[in-house]
Amino acid sequence: EAGVAQSPRYKIIEKRQSVAFWCNPISGHATLYWYQQILGQGPKLLIQFQNNGVVDDSQLPKDRFSAERLKGVDSTLKIQPAKLEDSAVYLCASSFVGQRTDTQYFGPGTRLTVL
Amino acid sequence: GDSVTQMEGPVTLSEEAFLTINCTYTATGYPSLFWYVQYPGEGLQLLLKATKADDKGSNKGFEATYRKETTSFHLEKGSVQVSDSAVYFCALLSGGSNYKLTFGKGTLLTVNP
Numbered sequence A: 001e002a003g004v005a006q007s008p009r010y011k012i013i014e015k016r017q018s019v020a021f022w023c024n025p026i027s028g029h030a031t032l033y034w035y036q037q038i039l040g041q042g043p044k045l046l047i048q049f050q051n052n053g054v055v056d057d058s059q060l061p062k063d064r065f066s067a068e069r070l071k072g073v074d075s076t077l078k079i080q081p082a083k084l085e086d087s088a089v090y091l092c093a094s095s096f097v098g099q100r101t102d103t104q105y106f107g108p109g110t111r112l113t114v115l
Numbered sequence B: 001g002d003s004v005t006q007m008e009g010p011v012t013l014s015e016e017a018f019l020t021i022n023c024t025y026t027a028t029g030y031p032s033l034f035w036y037v038q039y040p041g042e043g044l045q046l047l048l049k050a051t052k053a054d055d056k057g058s059n060k061g062f063e064a065t066y067r068k069e070t071t072s073f074h075l076e077k078g079s080v081q082v083s084d085s086a087v088y089f090c091a092l093l094s095g096g097s098n099y100k101l102t103f104g105k106g107t108l109l110t111v112n113p
Helices: none
Strands: A006-009 A010-013 A019-026 A031-035 A044-050 A053-056 A065-068 A075-079 A088-095 A111-114 B004-007 B013-014 B019-021 B023-026 B033-036 B042-048 B056-059 B064-065 B075-077 B084-094 B101-103 B109-113
Touching: A006 A088, A006 B004, A010 A019, A019 A088, A019 A111, A031 A075, A044 A065, A044 B064, A065 A088, A075 A088, B004 B084, B004 B101, B013 B019, B019 B109, B023 B084, B042 B064
Parallel strands: A010 A111, B013 B109
Antiparallel strands: A006 A019, A019 A075, A031 A044, A031 A088, A044 A053, A065 A075, A088 A111, B004 B023, B019 B075, B033 B042, B033 B084, B042 B056, B056 B064, B064 B075, B084 B101, B084 B109
């Protein structure tokens, strides 16, 4: 079974530029998550989708971050404009239905460096 | 709100030593508990999980028991190997947090030959 795919793996941009990350979840998984992992910390949820609807985006900085999940499959996370403090690894995860006993499977992540 | 507190690192052990990484939690309701591992340059991988009190999760020689009375989920391994060197994250999943994972800060383990 194929895992969660993410691209690109690495991205370096200047501050105030824009960047987009792509995620393809495990086939059949209804729930998709984007996490931000700053160096030395545990991942923090940015946004959670159930199919193509948003369940939780309470920690997404909506003035600069946006995300969509078209047709309930692939998802894109965008940052515009980027700030220095956005330097982090962006992790995508998916799970079958998003319930208490579910396991979330993570992709390899995209390491973003903002200069 | 939900929170996870895990042992500060880094932890450095010799091969074949016994490992314990402490993890305690605060959560609404009855959470599921997880240990994830992150090897250098890789994404997070599920190591083990437990979904109810007194459950023991186990995988690759690692074990952790869900202790509701002490709100703990300590990770143990009887004999570590160099290949176990990684960052270990304790996490919980509860309805009170909309089924999002709440992670601890991670513990870096280095095993020397």
